[in-house]
Amino acid sequence: MKAILASILKRSRIFVIFIFAIALFGIYTFLTLDQREIPETNINFVNVTTVWGGTDALSIEENVTNVLEVAIADVEGIASTVSTSQDDVSAITLELKDDADKNQVVSGVNNVINSTLSQLPETANRPVASSFSNNFPLISYLFTADTYEELQEIEQQVIELEQDIQAVDGVARVSTKGYSETFYNIAIDRDAMLEAEIFPIQIIDEINTVLRPATLSTSDESEDIRIGFSDLEPLERIETVVVNGTPLVDIATITEASEMPEDIISYRGQPSVSLTALLGTGENATTVSKRVEEIMDAASADFDDNIEVTMIQSERENVEDIFSGLYLSLGLALIAVVIGTFSGLSAISAVVISITIVLSVLIGLIPIPFMDVDLNTISVIGLIIALGIIVDDSIVVSDNIERRLALGDSRKDAMTIGTQEVAPSVIASTIAIVFTFLPLLLLSGANGQFIRALPSILITTMIVSTILALFFVPALRYLLSGFKVQKSPGFFGGLFMRGSKVYAYKLLANSIKKPFVSFIIVFIVCVSSFVLVRFTPFEFFPAADRNEVTADVIYPTDQPIDSTHEDIMALANQMELEMPHVEETIVFTGQGTNNLFGADLSMPGSNTGQIVLKIDKEIMSDAETIETYEASYQDTFGNDPLIFFNTVVQGPPVNAPVIIELYNDDLDVLVSRADEVANYFREQDIAIESNVGEPVETVMYEIDKSAIENAPVTYGQAKSDLNLFGRGFPIDSVIESNAEKEVHIQYGQSDVADISYIEEVSRQNLTPLIQHKDGNRFVEIKIFTDDTDMVYDYVDELRDSVDDGTTLITEGDIEDTSSFFVEIGILFTVIMILVYLVLAWEFNSLRLPLVIVFTIFLALSGGIIGLFITQTPISFLAIMGMVSLSGIVVRNAVVLIDFIEYRRIEGKMAIEEAIVDAGLARFRPIILTMLTSIIALVPVALSGDALFVPLAITIIAGITFSTLLSLIATPSLYYLYYKLKYK
Structure with missing residues (x-):
């Protein structure tokens, strides 16, 4: 490393220019990255649909579904199958394994279909295999008139408009709803x-x-x-x-x-037709939306005055609103970090570090497109967190260079020796952080895809920041020579100087006199804090705080869609009267909104619909609306109709709290048992949804x-x-x-x-619907209640009493959450092992790393305390914050222990003196790195964003608690370790 540094210092101007040139590619990457609100998640499903007109559900099951399920079972890459046999149609949904190639599976299924055509009824249509699209609504419009006849007159214009929008590059497809076929x-x-x-x-x-x-x-x-x-x-x-x-x-x-339309739509009580453009995979929402808006603006002028065209959803507006807030937080974080460096370092060091931070972020973005990561809320938050972490390397290196200059080293020696002294600890701590985030890339399912951008951003920027800290910082510092070395650099240099002396000569010196007592006190505080989990709210993914709340309305029996629409319209009017903060309503009867506003119906039909409530969230938020009104409407109407309130959730879609699956080959027994379960919960006034359908x-x-x-x-x-x-x-x-x-x-x-x-x-x-899961007849009943213990108790009793061959299995959001915690627990164990191995390699010891690993538990305790004090919910991103702390907080302990070890190996000081000297030398960079990490996240913590506030508070509290306590606990533990090893 010494030779590399000497070569770089000799060509410092060229090297600095080279780094700036690379950063230009980072600027280009940032400007060209696709923008979207939340990360794009791959929907790994394939549908196989077979139409056999005029045939009942039992015949469809026996002659089509069973034949295809047996044949498809041999196709590689399929994790599970769910099928529905109903009059005229067999629909099989194949869930693929995470590593399966969707195109290969579709090809394999088509090959199987070709080989089984002779086994299918002659009059049945050929089965069609198609991959399930995860395209989400980009922009949606309503065409509204006084009468439906007026809307029919513009049908051809709407069709032509649909074709024009479909031709826009980046639009996956266009959906028009409300016209009769x-x-x-x-x-x-x-x-x-x-x-x-x-x-x-x-x-x-x-x-x-x-x-x-x-x-x-x-x-x-x-x-x-x-x-x-x-x-x-x-x-x-x-x-x-x-x-x-x-x-x-x-x-x-x-x-x-x-025929009767599949959908009937009303906006403000008037008949309407909707047109929705869906965004293609990997496309930029803002760019594509603007193209569609240009077409719509031009076309709107061609409609008669009796037709009102209204935009009801725009992903571009959502993205721009969210990103404006996030970019503000990012800018404030960058300014705060820069100010933080000026507070404790010399002006020249602060300038060098500030430049290095910006370059680390820009260069760290270059590999991001190759990692299938775009610019979304998670990746921007990753950049904000990265700002507080990547500055640490530069602070440690720059501070040690300043220390060497103060000791009288020549300019070249100060750059070389100052960097070399801290290089092992900097590299080791960076590897530990990378190993902390690397397992998060292995997190499975939608949760893994949702969070993927965070570890990706942090890994790339951390690696780049370490390289720049070790080579760019000394090179640029070498170029900017001639500045006088200050005894107390920075705005608060004197304060840092006094603080380091108080810490080293008083707190640290006294704590190592009674190291065991000091450690026990910290340990008791740490362990006690975990009790606070029971008194802290829990919310896996929060509401997105939007202006829309949707109400799913499901009537228990089949009825004509026009009758359903009349009933839902009356319900919408009632809601508008009873909820003063509702500004307007949109009714989608039939298939529902098809994922507009994050809302979808699981079993749409002529007896279902959705009401979109446009609310004034300044009066009452979407989450408060649901909490205030859902239970009362469910109590009022019971199961006729079922009413579920929803809003956009800032995360992957969630299931019902509990899902009961019943299996039995005898259809009559299965349906009878399902009715028994459903009626039990209805008698408890609990909302349920069953996939059986009315007989x-x-x-x-x-x-x-x-x-x-x-x-x-x-x-x-x-x-x-x-x-x-x-x-x-x-x-x-x-x-x-x-x-x-x-x-x-x-x-x-x-x-x-x-x-x-x-x-x-x-x-x-x-029964009109016969469901299969993995080839077995089953019924799924969704239970919507917070009293999940009661549900599980009933299921256990029923499972013990069943003697008709029925099998009961529970799934749902609670099970999904439990599975996530099991998976994250396994990953956290892997992270701890990896961090421990890195530290063991760095210090060539199996016991010394345990001293450093203890700081991780201090950080977790701090995160819990922070969430409890602020009563911020323990959420998905709060858990991610705790995992992130595992890598972040070890750096200060590594730097401190490394310095003590360096002094011990020199043999010039007693161990007590070495510990005090290390505390005196490392206090300022440790406190500075803590402050910069905290102030980078303060704008996020104060933003009020329900998704990211738990993440920010967890990291802020964890770093603060861990750093302050580890300043006492780490030297005390090290002293105990030393006495045991060298007694």
Whole structure:
């Protein structure tokens, strides 16, 4: 290292310019990083959907879902499967392993589908495998009018606008909600069809042939010719169909029809249509949003005056609001750290350190894009924390250079020797910090992806700051020579000088006279503080303090969507009257908001909806709104309807507090047991949500095999014949006016009772949804209560009494939180081992590192005390703050012990003198590093941000408590260690 330093000092100007040049890449990286509110999390799911029109849930389960689940089980990379079998559709969701390649899994699933097509029903559509998108809403607009008819008049304009926005680079897709779907309906006259000796499958085949273009291969084999009817509209093409010589129009009525919309939307009581653009993966929210806004601003002028266009959500506005506050905190932190360095160091040292801090941050950003980290709230907070840590290396090196200059060393020797003396402790403490944050990159699931930016930023900036402290600081300090060495440098140099003498000659000298007593006192204080955990609030992820609260509304039975909308509108009006801080409401009936404002429905349908309450958060916050009103509405309405209030949570989505899963192969027993569990909690006035669904009255028929022998149909033709009664089913889709439109087929005025070869067997109430998890039938019941002990007690009693083969498992937010603490406990153990090994290597001792590791427990105690005193909740980021302290606080102990060891090895002083001398020399840099770390986080602690305040308070209190107590405990422990080792 001496040779490297000598070479750098010889070329100090070139080296300094080189470092500044590298920093330019950091500026470019900062300006080009994608910005988003929270870190982007990968949704590792794949969906497999199969449509088999006109088929009941049991048949779907037996003939489609079971077949596909068995085949898909052999595909590599799948962690678990959940499926839903319902009338007409089989939907299988595959959760992938963390290290699985989504594209490879989709390819593997498609290969399996191809090999199992022969096992699936002939009339079923081909299964479609697609990766689940985690695109979140970027910007959303409402088109509002006095009547729904006025909205229908602008449908084509909205479709064209949707296409223009879809073409914007960075937009993943565009979702329009509120319009009725139109389709072509083919109503067959069954008697005429049979008279012409035609069967439904023949009609379907001919229609498909006409609608789909034919492909002919040329002799060159390098080009295909597609033959279609581009000059005819889809309806005209269908009308040209001829089946066995009989024109389709002679046996069927072909019309354009519309069905009840999947969504009905109202804004301020008026009918509306929504248009939402979703952001593509890895895209910059601000840049893409501005492009969409330009298109919308231009298009709004083309709508009639009776159409009101309103932006109801903008991710750009959220990002800009949050980042303006975070950048202010970052700027204040940087200023505070710089002022802190001037308070205890000479002006020249403070300037050098200030420059080094900025360069460390900029250069530390360069690798960030390659680590799949963007610019989000977590990464900016990481930079703020880093400011308080990265300054430590420069302070230690610069302070020791100043000390060597004060001792009379030449300029070159002061730079070289001053750096070399502290280099081992600086490197060791940096490695310890890196090893502290490195395991956090292994944190699994959404929590791991959410926090990934924090350790990534801290690791890169710490490594860069150490390199710059060891090489750039002496080089720049060498260039800026000629300044007189001050005896008491800094604004408060005299105070630091007096403080170091009081500490070394009084506190430290007295404490090592009775080292065991000093240690025991500190130890008792440390252990006692952990009791305070029971008296400190807990909140894993806090509310985001937004202007929106959503209310999920779920009616217990199926009802027409227009009836549901009327009921929810009345409920929204009631809420607006009873909540004075509600400024306006938006009602989404049917599928819900689809993740607008972080709200989504788990089982949407015609009986569900969501109310968006736009609130004045200055009067009452979103969290206070939920706390004040949710319980009262649930008490008032019970389970008819179920009402759950939600708001945006600053973290990954959370589950219900407790989820009960029941497993049984016998569907009737399973549903009966699920009803028993659900009714028990309803009787306790506890809100629950079940994935069973209300039973549906079903008429069961069977085919008379003796009668079918005399009928001109096969068994398969008879089954497809039955599918056409009632609502029929879709057989294909066409593109018209750049929009997809389905083609349905059904019997017209026929009655199923007219068929001679079937007879009614029974009428039953059947479950409309059959759920599987990993191939086993199951029911999921979500329990929304704070009294989780009662839930677990009941489940234990039920589990012991069940003798019908039903298995009960509990999951949910409580289980997820427990799993997180188990995982973080394992990682913390790994961190402690890694830190210990680094220190053991540094001091070549297995016992001495235990003296330093004790400071970690002091820091944890301080963090708990800080949270208790301020009554700040123990949260996810508070836990991350405690983990962070594990690496941060060892530095001061390492520097202090290293100095004592250096004096001891020299042999010029007694051990007592060495300890006092080390305290005198290291007091100022230890206190300075503590102060700079604290003041960097003060703006965050005072920001009021519910997500980051617990992190800031934990680190501030932990560093303060650990530093002040370790100034006594660490030398005392070292003295005991020395006496035991060298007695």
